[in-house]
Amino acid sequence: MQGIEGDSGKKTEEPMFRSLEFNFSEWNIGGKLIFIATVIAIVSLLFTWIDSSDQSEIGFLQGGSIFLAAYIYPFFILAQDKRMNKIIAGISAGLAVVLPLIFLNYMSGRIRESMMDIMGIGLLIFIIGGILLLIGVTKYKRYDRYSSTEKEGIERGKPCPTCDKPMDYEGKWNRWFCENCEEYK
Numbered sequence: 001m002q003g004i005e006g007d008s009g010k011k012t013e014e015p016m017f018r019s020l021e022f023n024f025s026e027w028n029i030g031g032k033l034i035f036i037a038t039v040i041a042i043v044s045l046l047f048t049w050i051d052s053s054d055q056s057e058i059g060f061l062q063g064g065s066i067f068l069a070a071y072i073y074p075f076f077i078l079a080q081d082k083r084m085n086k087i088i089a090g091i092s093a094g095l096a097v098v099l100p101l102i103f104l105n106y107m108s109g110r111i112r113e114s115m116m117d118i119m120g121i122g123l124l125i126f127i128i129g130g131i132l133l134l135i136g137v138t139k140y141k142r143y144d145r146y147s148s149t150e151k152e153g154i155e156r157g158k159p160c161p162t163c164d165k166p167m168d169y170e171g172k173w174n175r176w177f178c179e180n181c182e183e184y185k
Contacts, residue, residue, distance in 0.1 A: 033136030040129035047122030059122045070096035089137040096130030
């Protein structure tokens, strides 16, 4: 770990790669929407995407799982509590809405029926998930677990060498304390 013991003025660098963490209660509304949208998209693959007299298959069999690629960037940024590039995330979320519509248009031309006649509930759920993803990306703000807290004289800082949770620097005692391990380091 970097930083000098007892030096509250220096902040440590955050780890380059963190394990995936799901802190649903600590995420803002944007993060929660990204998570919910991803779950909705995965569940939608279990429902019918194209429903016509000739063809009726669930999203997995229609190849809908390829559209989950649009969810990868926002989901992993959220799960790692990193800063999100809004342009890349916006393009990704936009693709989560547009690609299923292009797929539906293609399938309606192939089957020769109107788009609304062949659209299954799963495809509709996936498009709704894409819209939620787009809203979530615009409202996303990173949960910074290494920022200062409201408590007076306590600064959130370097991660604990044992559990990787942020420790509190207590200026009064001139030491770092890990609330998770319940010990001074």
